[in-house]
Amino acid sequence: MGDDTEKFEKEMAYDLRKVYAVDLVGEHLKDIAEARKADNYSLYFKNLKDLFVITQHKFKDKTNKLDEYNQLITNAVKIINSYPNDFLGSSKNPNACAEIEAALNAIEMFLYSQLEDADVFGAKYEDEGL
16 A cells, blocks of 8 residues: 555656646746737736746745845836836837836746746656656
């Protein structure tokens, strides 16, 4: 009975990691990409914040990384507040859009970097830990 329990526990742990990686993180990554491609800045920003909520527990060196994330958010909000109509899509000033995109891209790249550092994307092709 012990071997079956151990096997079940390993399979359950694998299944939960798979749900986290594919269903949660993966779906958020798709949502981010779709919003970015559509130039929907408000949805892009919301999706980035949602990804942070479900992944920030994976960050290494949390204190410094949370500070860095908060600085990126503060910078993005400052830019967004400078160009609210462009952020909401009712205006398309190229300079404003470029600044907003750059701020949001910086957040996205930061989050991807943290997920990569935490091996969320896997350390090898058939990663048991997903």
